[in-house]
Amino acid sequence: MPVDVLLGLQWGDEGKGKVVDVIASDYEVVARFQGGPNAGHTIVFDGTKYVLHLIPSGIFAENVTCIIGNGVVIDPVTLKREIETLESSGKEIKSKLMISRRAHLILPTHKMLDAASEKSKGDQKIGSTLRGIGPTYMDKTGRNGLRVGDVEEPDFQELLDTLVQKHLHLLEGLYGEKPEIDAALAEFMEAVAYLRTLPLANTEAYLHEVLARGGNVLAEGAQGTLLDIEFGSYPFVTSSNTTSAGACVGLGVSPREIRKVFGIFKAYATRVGSGPFPTELLGDTGNALREMGGEYGATTGRPRRCGWLDLPLLRYAINLSGVTDLIMTKADVLSSMEEIPVATAYVHRGETTQVVPYRVEHDTTPVLENFKGWMSDITAARKPEDIPGDLKNYISMIEAYLNTPVTYLSVGPDREQIIDLS
Numbered sequence: 001m002p003v004d005v006l007l008g009l010q011w012g013d014e015g016k017g018k019v020v021d022v023i024a025s026d027y028e029v030v031a032r033f034q035g036g037p038n039a040g041h042t043i044v045f046d047g048t049k050y051v052l053h054l055i056p057s058g059i060f061a062e063n064v065t066c067i068i069g070n071g072v073v074i075d076p077v078t079l080k081r082e083i084e085t086l087e088s089s090g091k092e093i094k095s096k097l098m099i100s101r102r103a104h105l106i107l108p109t110h111k112m113l114d115a116a117s118e119k120s121k122g123d124q125k126i127g128s129t130l131r132g133i134g135p136t137y138m139d140k141t142g143r144n145g146l147r148v149g150d151v152e153e154p155d156f157q158e159l160l161d162t163l164v165q166k167h168l169h170l171l172e173g174l175y176g177e178k179p180e181i182d183a184a185l186a187e188f189m190e191a192v193a194y195l196r197t198l199p200l201a202n203t204e205a206y207l208h209e210v211l212a213r214g215g216n217v218l219a220e221g222a223q224g225t226l227l228d229i230e231f232g233s234y235p236f237v238t239s240s241n242t243t244s245a246g247a248c249v250g251l252g253v254s255p256r257e258i259r260k261v262f263g264i265f266k267a268y269a270t271r272v273g274s275g276p277f278p279t280e281l282l283g284d285t286g287n288a289l290r291e292m293g294g295e296y297g298a299t300t301g302r303p304r305r306c307g308w309l310d311l312p313l314l315r316y317a318i319n320l321s322g323v324t325d326l327i328m329t330k331a332d333v334l335s336s337m338e339e340i341p342v343a344t345a346y347v348h349r350g351e352t353t354q355v356v357p358y359r360v361e362h363d364t365t366p367v368l369e370n371f372k373g374w375m376s377d378i379t380a381a382r383k384p385e386d387i388p389g390d391l392k393n394y395i396s397m398i399e400a401y402l403n404t405p406v407t408y409l410s411v412g413p414d415r416e417q418i419i420d421l422s
Helices: 016-026 076-088 108-120 133-141 148-152 156-175 182-195 203-212 244-251 284-293 311-321 389-402
Strands: 003-008 029-032 041-045 048-052 065-068 097-100 217-220 258-266 269-271 305-307 325-329 339-348 351-353 364-372 406-410 418-420
Touching: 003 016, 003 244, 016 041, 016 217, 016 258, 016 325, 016 406, 016 418, 029 203, 065 203, 076 182, 097 203, 108 133, 108 156, 108 182, 148 156, 148 182, 203 217, 203 244, 217 244, 244 258, 244 311, 258 311, 284 305, 311 339, 311 389, 325 389, 339 389, 364 389, 389 406
Parallel strands: 003 217, 003 258, 029 065, 029 217, 065 097, 258 325, 325 406
Antiparallel strands: 041 048, 269 305, 339 351, 339 364, 406 418
């Protein structure tokens, strides 16, 4: 049986967690393949909201194994806190969880380096969540990092001390900082002791066994395609591969195993932090859209920048990952709008194009077309026949432009507020 991939097509915050929660029961395994505690996947059911940072969003489904894959970077302190919070609400976590030994560890000094680097950039900040993600991936590619499997080894303390000393030299030499780290390291070591009690595994081998005997896997992405380290709006990007190719290297599965690629997008667009945003709304309309959509970061609480749907960027993201099925979220947020502008092209340096420019922040203006709004509350819709005609037209326009079907429509935050259009 195959691997299906679910990922975001914009700058993150598209609603991936909810959709994974909805479809997880169709799979034997749900596996996170990149990112770290900079993710904030929100799931709402039975009147309760859960925000997951490291644990895959399939954790609430029955008979599903959840894997934190090798492509993820893990803060043991955050993971311990997240598991304990979920268990305190009566959820069973440990017996359903597996953690790759090859996943890299976020140290307290990684977070200190992250904060110092961002501070030094002044007005040129990239919008880091300050969770230590970037410095951890830098150590990974620089072949200096610590991995989860190292906590089981006799020389772990020596490896840790060496890396911490390297970080302290960098903090002093590059940024002139001499932080007090004893308390942070003590908390880290307590969390490492907790990590040793969790199911650590060679998860790539486990996934190969699952696929060989006919099981199926859902690979869950974090952030969004437009934040991909290779193809996002560099340098205002994350530090990992957020496309479907990232699922292969982040879990250790072959590209030939991939069947469906679900691409999630909002009916409009949002972005957190710095970086280009061609359709951004800077006035009252953008502020109103933020409040109507509750557009504040699940991890940081930062207000999200809001703008209109950008179809050239969506098509770009679809092509990068070979998306087979689209999932549109937050259509309910636009229910009060008489007209909904959508970007269908750009004017870039005097020429009209549907190709995403190399740097969209330079001399790029979106070409907007207006579409009729549906002007009705859709939050109670549960079947395709409940969808207003103007919303059906909006969806049909998107499908025609992108040459990809919309198979799910989310009409609210709860797991029940989703319509299967397939």
